[in-house]
Amino acid sequence: MTPVGVDIRNVALSFGATQVLKDITVSIEPGEFFALLGPSGSGKSTLLRLIAGFNQHSHGSVTIGGRDVTGTPPWKRNVGMVFQNYALWPHMTVEKNVAFGLEERKLPRDEIRRKVAAALELVGLSEYGKRRPGQLSGGQQQRVAIARTLAIEPQVLLLDEPLSNLDAKLRVQTRQELVKLQRRLGITTIFVTHDQEEALTTCHRIAVMDQGIIQQVGSPMDLFDHPANRFVAQFVGSVNLFAGAFRREGGRLRFASDALGEVALPEGLEPPAGVDLAFRPHAVRLSGAGSQAPEGSLGLQGTVEGAEFLGEFLRYEIRVGRAVVTADVMHERGRAPLAAGENVALAVPAAELRFVSA
Amino acid sequence: MTRASPALAAVALAIGLLLVVFLVVPVTAVVYTAFADGQGGFTLAHFAAFAEISLMRESFANSLYVAGFTVVFATIVAVPLAYLTVRFQFRGAVLIQTLGVLPLVMPAFVGASAMQLLFGRSGSLNLILKDAFGFTLPLMEGLNGVIFVETLHYFPFILLNLSAALANIDSSMEESAQNLGSSGWRLFSRIVFPLALPGYVAGASLVFIKVFDDLGTPLVLNVTNMLAPQAYLRVTSIGIEDPVGYVICVILVLFSIAAMAGSWWFVKRRDYAVVSRGGAMAPRRKLTAWQTFLAYGWIGAVLLLVLSPHLGILLLSFSKVWSFTVFPEQFTTAHYATVFEDSTRMIWNTFLYCGLAAFVDVIIGTAIAYIVLRTTLPGRQILDHLVTVALAMPGVVLGIGYLRTFKGIEIPFGGGALTASWLIFVIAYAVRRLPYALRSCVAALQQVHPSLEEAAENLGASRWRVIRRVVVPLMAGGILAGFVTSFITAAVEISETILLTSRESLAPMSYGIYLYMQSIAGRGPGAALGVIAVVLVAVGTYLSHRFVAANAPQNQSTGAKP
Numbered sequence: 001m002t003p004v005g006v007d008i009r010n011v012a013l014s015f016g017a018t019q020v021l022k023d024i025t026v027s028i029e030p031g032e033f034f035a036l037l038g039p040s041g042s043g044k045s046t047l048l049r050l051i052a053g054f055n056q057h058s059h060g061s062v063t064i065g066g067r068d069v070t071g072t073p074p075w076k077r078n079v080g081m082v083f084q085n086y087a088l089w090p091h092m093t094v095e096k097n098v099a100f101g102l103e104e105r106k107l108p109r110d111e112i113r114r115k116v117a118a119a120l121e122l123v124g125l126s127e128y129g130k131r132r133p134g135q136l137s138g139g140q141q142q143r144v145a146i147a148r149t150l151a152i153e154p155q156v157l158l159l160d161e162p163l164s165n166l167d168a169k170l171r172v173q174t175r176q177e178l179v180k181l182q183r184r185l186g187i188t189t190i191f192v193t194h195d196q197e198e199a200l201t202t203c204h205r206i207a208v209m210d211q212g213i214i215q216q217v218g219s220p221m222d223l224f225d226h227p228a229n230r231f232v233a234q235f236v237g238s239v240n241l242f243a244g245a246f247r248r249e250g251g252r253l254r255f256a257s258d259a260l261g262e263v264a265l266p267e268g269l270e271p272p273a274g275v276d277l278a279f280r281p282h283a284v285r286l287s288g289a290g291s292q293a294p295e296g297s298l299g300l301q302g303t304v305e306g307a308e309f310l311g312e313f314l315r316y317e318i319r320v321g322r323a324v325v326t327a328d329v330m331h332e333r334g335r336a337p338l339a340a341g342e343n344v345a346l347a348v349p350a351a352e353l354r355f356v357s358a
Numbered sequence: 359m360t361r362a363s364p365a366l367a368a369v370a371l372a373i374g375l376l377l378v379v380f381l382v383v384p385v386t387a388v389v390y391t392a393f394a395d396g397q398g399g400f401t402l403a404h405f406a407a408f409a410e411i412s413l414m415r416e417s418f419a420n421s422l423y424v425a426g427f428t429v430v431f432a433t434i435v436a437v438p439l440a441y442l443t444v445r446f447q448f449r450g451a452v453l454i455q456t457l458g459v460l461p462l463v464m465p466a467f468v469g470a471s472a473m474q475l476l477f478g479r480s481g482s483l484n485l486i487l488k489d490a491f492g493f494t495l496p497l498m499e500g501l502n503g504v505i506f507v508e509t510l511h512y513f514p515f516i517l518l519n520l521s522a523a524l525a526n527i528d529s530s531m532e533e534s535a536q537n538l539g540s541s542g543w544r545l546f547s548r549i550v551f552p553l554a555l556p557g558y559v560a561g562a563s564l565v566f567i568k569v570f571d572d573l574g575t576p577l578v579l580n581v582t583n584m585l586a587p588q589a590y591l592r593v594t595s596i597g598i599e600d601p602v603g604y605v606i607c608v609i610l611v612l613f614s615i616a617a618m619a620g621s622w623w624f625v626k627r628r629d630y631a632v633v634s635r636g637g638a639m640a641p642r643r644k645l646t647a648w649q650t651f652l653a654y655g656w657i658g659a660v661l662l663l664v665l666s667p668h669l670g671i672l673l674l675s676f677s678k679v680w681s682f683t684v685f686p687e688q689f690t691t692a693h694y695a696t697v698f699e700d701s702t703r704m705i706w707n708t709f710l711y712c713g714l715a716a717f718v719d720v721i722i723g724t725a726i727a728y729i730v731l732r733t734t735l736p737g738r739q740i741l742d743h744l745v746t747v748a749l750a751m752p753g754v755v756l757g758i759g760y761l762r763t764f765k766g767i768e769i770p771f772g773g774g775a776l777t778a779s780w781l782i783f784v785i786a787y788a789v790r791r792l793p794y795a796l797r798s799c800v801a802a803l804q805q806v807h808p809s810l811e812e813a814a815e816n817l818g819a820s821r822w823r824v825i826r827r828v829v830v831p832l833m834a835g836g837i838l839a840g841f842v843t844s845f846i847t848a849a850v851e852i853s854e855t856i857l858l859t860s861r862e863s864l865a866p867m868s869y870g871i872y873l874y875m876q877s878i879a880g881r882g883p884g885a886a887l888g889v890i891a892v893v894l895v896a897v898g899t900y901l902s903h904r905f906v907a908a909n910a911p912q913n914q915s916t917g918a919k920p
Contacts, residue, residue, distance in 0.1 A: 054533055074536040075545075081537045087530035091552045100548075101538030145534075152538055 003031035003188050004065030004155045006051060011060035013046060020046045021057070022212040028190060033182050035191045035199035038209035039235070047209070048158050048192045052081045065155055075104075080154030084161040086145040088133035094120070094144050095129035101152035119151040122181070139170050150185070157182075157189040163198060175202055196236050200224070208232050226354075233278050233356045240325050241278045241356065246271050259323030266296045266350035275355040281315065283352035284327035289343035297347040300325070304342045318344065363821065370729050370741065373722055377744045380789050384759025385611070385751060391762065392604035404601040413583060414602065418609070420501055421585040425570040427505045429562050432513035435660055436561075440517050441546070442653055444524040447644050453657055458514045458521075460664050463895045464671070465850035465868070466511040467574030468888040471875045472670025473507050474498055474579070475680060482684040503579045508569045510663055515568075516561035523557020524550070556625040563621035567614050571752035574852030578875050585610060586754050590857065593758055598765065607755040614750045668892070674885035693882035701870050701887060708849050708866040711780065715787035716844035719795035720837050722788075727799040728829065732808070742796075749793040753853030760786060761857065778860045786858055787848035794847060795840035802836020803829070838905040846898035850891055867891060 006028040013021040021043050028034045036044040049055045051062060053074035062069050069077055088097050098119050102112045120126045123143035133141055142162060149157065162178070163171045179202050182189050193199050199206045200220040208215045208223060208231070216228040227233035233241060244257025246265075253269055255277055256262040271277075279298075293299025302320035314337055316327045325346065338344065395401035408414050443454045476482045477497040484494040497506050527550065535549045551558070573586040582591060585606050592603035645653060675693050677686030726741045764776045776782055806829060814824045830837070852868050859865045865873070867887055874884025 052533075052537055054536075073541065074533070075539045075541040077537075078539075079537070081534070083530040083534055085528065085530055087528065087534035089531060089535075089549060089553070091555070100535065100540070104539035104544065148534075148538070 003186050005030045007063040009061045011057045013057045020212050026207055030188055031186045033189045033203045035203040035206040037199040037206050042209040043212040044192045044209045052079050052158055053077050078154050079156045080149035081158040082145045082149050082162050086141045090133055094131050098148045098151050115151055119147040123147045157187050159191045229357050238281050239278050241276055243276045261321045271355040275357050278354040278356045279348045279352050281326040281328040283348050285347045287345045291345045293347040296350045300346040304338045304340055307337050369725055380785055381748055384763045387763045388604055388607045388759045392608045404605050408602050408605040417583050417585050417588045420583050421570055424501055424504050425566045428508045428569045429565050431509040432516050432565050435513045436516035440520040444521055458517050461511050461514055463899055464667055464892050466507055467578045467852050468871055469667030470507045470575050470578040472667045472674055476666050476670045485684050504576050504581055507575055512565045512568055515564045519557045519561030523554040527553050559621050559624050563617040567617045570613055571610055573754050589754050598761055610752045611755055618750050671885045671888045675889045693886040696883045697886045704865055704867040704870040711783040711866055712845045712848040714784045715848050716841045718788040719792050719844040720841045723795035723799035723840055727803045731803050745793050745796050748789055757854040757857030780864050782858050786854045791844040791848050794843045798836050798840030802833040806832045835905045839902045842898045842902040846895045
């Protein structure tokens, strides 16, 4: 089956007085692995359920493969959805679960048998056809749910937090299997998650949602390196963010904020109006107190307040003026961490400084 | 969980002894008699004798037929109603909830005679039909009448159980089926109904047993070729020694136990462990115009039928004469006057017997709940199981068992024969209604977090002080609800009552209604007494709901269940 695209134009949806989706426009390319990322209540699941036909939008249009599906009931959309809790029917065996959609399509019995076997083989559960869902582990149940959905050869695959009910180790493994499966089948896939790591590691592109609005659409690296606003900067990765005012003095750009006081910025920066200053914790370089920041860097002086050891790196909380700056430093074996109360110099290279609109 | 003290063990033993004497022994006596050859040996001769009497074979077949078809019709009435309330946006939900309670406040045998007048051969409906179209419907002829009355009375058991089961299905179970292309009838028959099947089976098996064991309704409708009426007639006309009556009792018990065990086994066997209420209940769908029309039509029709015995009995209680007319033509309050003149004794008896029985039930229920949930007393589950046995025992069987076991036993200090005294009613009602009180007490105690008791012990209260000052006050709502449930169900009990009433001065009002209804002249006063019983049950039901509701929010703050 040739992959199809999903086009969402100016879609709005309210539950009573609450506006859950506000003027959503997004285009998902054929064959793309696309994530809807956002905190709970952001509207991401509602948007997914709208594509599946469980919610009806009040404005705008949804087209799947060029066909407007507005008003088409869920059972006529041929859009496969894997539910967060898998929704396997306990009164049917694994085989019966997988066969269900094919039986509803009134396929010949032989063909159903063949397709069920193929779907179970695809997820590596050929031996488990006669079992009931209750006799399988969480990971196996999830694979049955995927097999059941793929068996109907849907135009689009919708995944609603598919990894959230798995334990940490299995989650990473399943995530990688999902990516492989998607690349192999080339099926257009929309993945809902609140976990930025899941979205960054699996998807071609991500739409970050908050309060019923798509805040930014872009590739994982795009979102991380060029966040469009405060929300995206804070939700995707960690960030040090300061609201303040920029002004020029003697050809040199200066930044004044309540938190940091007034600091000089490196040469050659041209911030637009009305933006905040931001940089990632891993961009901060630490050195002994009083040392000068290298040319082309933002230099600050601070005092260590605390440290968290995270294995690969140490995360320091450093008091700078009235603010606390987070700095991540790679850990090397045998190197002692900086003690609380120690004074340090911070430097952030100009290339790592971001201007983020509020 | 506390250790068992000798005092608690003594209480448990005493309760166990009571249950053995007044439940196990009478039932065993019935079963024993059915298999005893009179010389202390075992025989199947009585069963052979039973099988040789054509009336018995016919009665057996009729009982199965009536119970089976009642389940079928009750299903037809209840399933659409349950599905409508749980799955659709629908203003009629309150109406349906009312439908679920209304029939239960009207004992089937009370409504039966009113149904005769409305749907019988010369009843209102057939008079209208005959006038307008020249034909009549044999709705109340023989077994049809029993099925009709029992269906209207018992369909709420299926409605309530099925509604609860449907509400427990996670919305994603249905959505995933829709996502894979299923809708409408196929969605219902392949996914929704199978998932709710345990609830349906629980309700349907209950309906089956209740109808199979029922004595009052067939007797009031003058249908005697069924098992329970035959058991009663054999014992009262041929005598307490007639073995065929005992054979019938054994059959009733076997079917009761089989239906209960079957429903239990069915629910256990199926692996519903993964039906967790993770997400929300399925969003209610909108009805199309003609679906709305059909839905309201169905509810309207059922409501009309369900209300008909209530209206009928009310009309009857105020009518001077009601015969061969669509509605009564002259009204009077004389029947109520008659009842208050002649039957105050019976009303008083009902309050005395049922009040005492319910009181005994909540005392024993609270004690068993505490012993089972809060102590490690060895064998404590046996008490719970014994009470469950009481739930499966048909009233006819227990009644006959009492007559046989306690025949000739005198109450100490010159109280006379036990079977001829009013005490036998209290005992019989208490034993038979104990399961209801116990369920209520167990539910109440389960909501009390053990840490509340531990806190009191920590502050220096002894075991008994903790029970008196913390446990019982926190359980109060559940205990009261248990009391009311025991009381109202005992007040309209008829099977044991008919068997145990040895003289009229001892009879409670349920017997009075039954007795009045035997004669044409007595129907008016019978209906008046019936209205009083219905009002009593309705008030009781309302109070019981209030107690449970009043208790609920208070207990939410007491933490998770133990």
